[in-house]
Amino acid sequence: MRSFRCCLYLLCVSTLPLSVTAEEFNRTKLPIAQPPFKGKIGVKASESVRDFPQEVKAPKGAPNVLIILTDDVGFGASSTFGGPIPTPTFDRLAKSGLRYNQFHTTALCSPTRAALITGRNHHTAATGGIMEIGVGYPGYNTLVRKSCGTIGQILKFNGYNTSWFGKNHNVPDWHTSQAGPFDLWPVGLGFEYFYGFVGGDTSQWTPALVENTRPIEPPANDPNYNFDEDMADRAINWIRMQNAVAPDKPFLCYYATGTAHAPHHAPKAWIEKFKGQFDQGWDEVRKETLARQKKLGVVPEGTRLTERSKGIPAWDSLDDRQKEVYARMMEVYAAALSHADHQFGRLIDSIDELGQLDNTLVIYIQGDNGASAEGSAQGLLNEMTFFNNIKEDFEEVYRRRDELGSPTTFNHYPIGWAHAMDSPFQWTKQVASHFGGTRNGLVMSWPARIKNKGAVCSQFHHVIDILPTVLEATQLPAPDSINGITQEPIQGVSMAYTWDDPQAPSKRETQYFEMLANRAIYDKGWIACTTPTTPPWVSVADPVDVIDGYQWELYNIDDDFSESVNLAEKYPEKLKELQRLFYIEAVKNNVLPLDNSKAERLDVKNRPSLTRGRDTFTYYDEMLRIPEGSAPDLKNKSFGISAVVDIPESGAEGLLMTQGGRFCGLGLYVLEGRPVFHYNLCGVERYNVAGKEKLKPGKHVITLDFKYDGGGVGKGGQATLTVDGNKVAVSRIPQTVGYRMSLDETLDIGEDTGTPVSEDYKIPFKFTGDLKKVTIKITEHPLTEEQLQQYRETQVKAALSR
Numbered sequence: 001m002r003s004f005r006c007c008l009y010l011l012c013v014s015t016l017p018l019s020v021t022a023e024e025f026n027r028t029k030l031p032i033a034q035p036p037f038k039g040k041i042g043v044k045a046s047e048s049v050r051d052f053p054q055e056v057k058a059p060k061g062a063p064n065v066l067i068i069l070t071d072d073v074g075f076g077a078s079s080t081f082g083g084p085i086p087t088p089t090f091d092r093l094a095k096s097g098l099r100y101n102q103f104h105t106t107a108l109c110s111p112t113r114a115a116l117i118t119g120r121n122h123h124t125a126a127t128g129g130i131m132e133i134g135v136g137y138p139g140y141n142t143l144v145r146k147s148c149g150t151i152g153q154i155l156k157f158n159g160y161n162t163s164w165f166g167k168n169h170n171v172p173d174w175h176t177s178q179a180g181p182f183d184l185w186p187v188g189l190g191f192e193y194f195y196g197f198v199g200g201d202t203s204q205w206t207p208a209l210v211e212n213t214r215p216i217e218p219p220a221n222d223p224n225y226n227f228d229e230d231m232a233d234r235a236i237n238w239i240r241m242q243n244a245v246a247p248d249k250p251f252l253c254y255y256a257t258g259t260a261h262a263p264h265h266a267p268k269a270w271i272e273k274f275k276g277q278f279d280q281g282w283d284e285v286r287k288e289t290l291a292r293q294k295k296l297g298v299v300p301e302g303t304r305l306t307e308r309s310k311g312i313p314a315w316d317s318l319d320d321r322q323k324e325v326y327a328r329m330m331e332v333y334a335a336a337l338s339h340a341d342h343q344f345g346r347l348i349d350s351i352d353e354l355g356q357l358d359n360t361l362v363i364y365i366q367g368d369n370g371a372s373a374e375g376s377a378q379g380l381l382n383e384m385t386f387f388n389n390i391k392e393d394f395e396e397v398y399r400r401r402d403e404l405g406s407p408t409t410f411n412h413y414p415i416g417w418a419h420a421m422d423s424p425f426q427w428t429k430q431v432a433s434h435f436g437g438t439r440n441g442l443v444m445s446w447p448a449r450i451k452n453k454g455a456v457c458s459q460f461h462h463v464i465d466i467l468p469t470v471l472e473a474t475q476l477p478a479p480d481s482i483n484g485i486t487q488e489p490i491q492g493v494s495m496a497y498t499w500d501d502p503q504a505p506s507k508r509e510t511q512y513f514e515m516l517a518n519r520a521i522y523d524k525g526w527i528a529c530t531t532p533t534t535p536p537w538v539s540v541a542d543p544v545d546v547i548d549g550y551q552w553e554l555y556n557i558d559d560d561f562s563e564s565v566n567l568a569e570k571y572p573e574k575l576k577e578l579q580r581l582f583y584i585e586a587v588k589n590n591v592l593p594l595d596n597s598k599a600e601r602l603d604v605k606n607r608p609s610l611t612r613g614r615d616t617f618t619y620y621d622e623m624l625r626i627p628e629g630s631a632p633d634l635k636n637k638s639f640g641i642s643a644v645v646d647i648p649e650s651g652a653e654g655l656l657m658t659q660g661g662r663f664c665g666l667g668l669y670v671l672e673g674r675p676v677f678h679y680n681l682c683g684v685e686r687y688n689v690a691g692k693e694k695l696k697p698g699k700h701v702i703t704l705d706f707k708y709d710g711g712g713v714g715k716g717g718q719a720t721l722t723v724d725g726n727k728v729a730v731s732r733i734p735q736t737v738g739y740r741m742s743l744d745e746t747l748d749i750g751e752d753t754g755t756p757v758s759e760d761y762k763i764p765f766k767f768t769g770d771l772k773k774v775t776i777k778i779t780e781h782p783l784t785e786e787q788l789q790q791y792r793e794t795q796v797k798a799a800l801s802r
Contacts, residue, residue: 076423082293097445119467139590152190281315654767714738
C-alpha cells in the first residue's frame, strides 16, 4: 500500500505545469484559454496545494470606454460644431478633449452601427443597408459574419464589463422575435447587458423596450415617462453597480440614443425653450451656422456655403402658415437633441462622481449619418406615411401643429431643416455620395491621456476607425480568432496618434462610400462622387440605370472643405482614376451589386422568414410583441382573422388581435360588447367595420375577412365582419398599407402594447372575456364569396364543437 501511494504522489507532482502569469495570457485568441493548474495534487488535501485559475483581467491602467452615438444629427446641428442647438455636454467634452471635423459615417443607421462595433466597412460586415431592406447578397444580407467580431466581444473577453443602451438596429429583420436566434442581438455580440429597442426608431413616450432579449413594457399612460430619461437612469445605475462591486474592473458602455431620429419627441417644457428661435428660416440658419463654424475654427475660413439642393424650397417662397408650422417642427427637433444631450451630461456627471472620469475614454459621435430628409417638403405628423408613399394633407398638419413632439405624433421636420442641419454641405442622410450624408461631428475626451485639450483635428477618418482606436487605448491586440473562428482583418486605423499631435498627417488615405447606389471614393484629398438621381425625401426611386444613369462630380477637399466647386470637367483624368478606384474598393468590400431601389426593399418577402410557406397562423391569449418580420404579412393580399371567444354573463370588451398601432396598423377588438375591425392607414385615413349588436353570453367566433382588389401595391378591398358565420357589417377600405405596418410596434393577442391602433380605447385594453385563440388565414389571391362563406362555416363549426 505504501508503494502504491508513493507512485501516485510521484505521478501527481510530475505532471505539474510551469507557472503562468496574467501577463502571459494570449489575447489574440478569444476567449482567452484558462491557464493550467499551478497548485499541487496529492492523495490527500493535507498533501495538496490549492490554486484557482488566474481570471482574465484588462491590461493595467486600461480606461473605461463610453461611446455615445446620437441618431440623424447633421454636422451643423450642435453648438459644438457651430450649429443652432445647444449641446452643453458635447461642448464640455470638446473643451476637455478634441474635436474632429473630418469624421465620417455611412449615411444610414444600421450600416454605421455595424461598422462602428466591428471596425469593418459596412458591406464587409454584411450591412449595406438597414435591417428592414436586407437582401440575399453577401454585402447586404444583414447577417454580420462571425469573422467580424465586435468591440463588445473583444473587451468582454479581455476582462471588461460591457453594456449597450438604447438603439440597436443591428438584428436581422427576421431574427427580432422571441424565437430568436439571439446570436446577433447585443447579448450575442459580447454585450453582457442590453436595455433599449431593437428596431430603427421608437417613440420616446411608448418605446418598444427590450431588456437583454425579453420584451418589457414602459409604464402605460404615464405622462411623465420619457425614454431618454429612463435610459440615462438605467445606464447610471449599471455603471454605479459595476463600480461598487468591482471598482478595479473597467467598463465599456455603448450608449446609443434613438434621438434625434423621427419621431422628434421632447418634453413640452423643453420645446418651449426654443419658441421663436427658428422663425428666420432654414436659409438664414445656414448662413448663421457657417459664420459660427468659422469663428469656432471647425471649418476653414474660406469655406463656402453650398447651394440649396434641388427640390428644397427657399424659405421666402413659403406662406405664413407654412413658416409657422415648419418653425415649430424645428423647435421640437432642437428640444429633442438638447434634451438628449442633457441626459448625456447626467451620465458624465455620474462617472465623475465615482472618480472615474479622468480614466474614461469618452467617444461622442454626433449622428450616425447626416440629418434626415425623410420628412418631405412639408414635414410629417407621421413618418410611416413616408415609408408607405402616402401624402399627408397640410391642412391637417397645420391643425395639429401644437401636438408636435407629443405622444399623438410620430413627427419629422421638413427637408429644408435637414439641409440646414448639415451646413455647410450638400444633401442629407441616405446620400453617401456627399458629406451632407456622411460628415458627422466627433469629440474624444480622456483627461488622463489627451493633453491638447480643446484642439480641432482635421484628419480624414471614418467610423470603422473607432474600434482600433479603442484597442490602442486599452492596450489590446486585434484578435486572430474569436470562439474558434478566424477573424477578418480590421479595416479601420487607430486615431490615437492625433491625441499627441492634432496636426499630424492623416493615417487614412482612402475610403469608399455607398448607399442605395449613391457612391463616392476619397483618396489623398480628392473625392469623386455620383450625383443623386432620386432625392432622399422620395421613397420610391426613379428607374435609372445604376451605372449609365449617374453623373459624377469631383472635388479637392484640401482646398474646398464643403464640396462647393465641381472639378469634373477640369480634371477628367483624375475623375476616371478615382472611378476605377471606387470599383476596386467595391469588389474588395462586397459592395456589388449596386441597387438604387428603396421602398421596394422594405417588403418582408425579400428576406428569410419564419412565416414563408405558411398560410394559417394560430395564436393564443397574451402572445405579445411579435414583430412584423416574424408575423403574418397582411399587406397586398386577402386575409381572414378569426377569434374564438367566450363572453361571460356580465359582457366583455378588449383587444383580440392588433398589428401596428396609432401611426399605422389594424386591429380586431370588442368595444362596449360590440365587435369592431379598425384599419389605420398611417393616421391619414381610418376605417371602422363594426357590428351593431352586443355579443350575447357564450362562445362565439368573430371573423374579419378582407378581400383584396389586387392589381398592385396598397390597393383597396372589401372588409366583412361576421359573428358565428353571420354578417354583421360590410365596408369598403379604398386604400391599404403597401410596404410597412410599423417600424417599432408589433402583433399582439389579447391586449395591446405600445400605442392603440384606434383612439377608441387606451392600452393595454386587455380582453375581459375568455379568448380561446386567434387564427389568421392569408391568401395571395382574392377568394370568391362562396369560398369565404365555406371558410367561415368551417371556422365556426370547429370552434363551437370544442
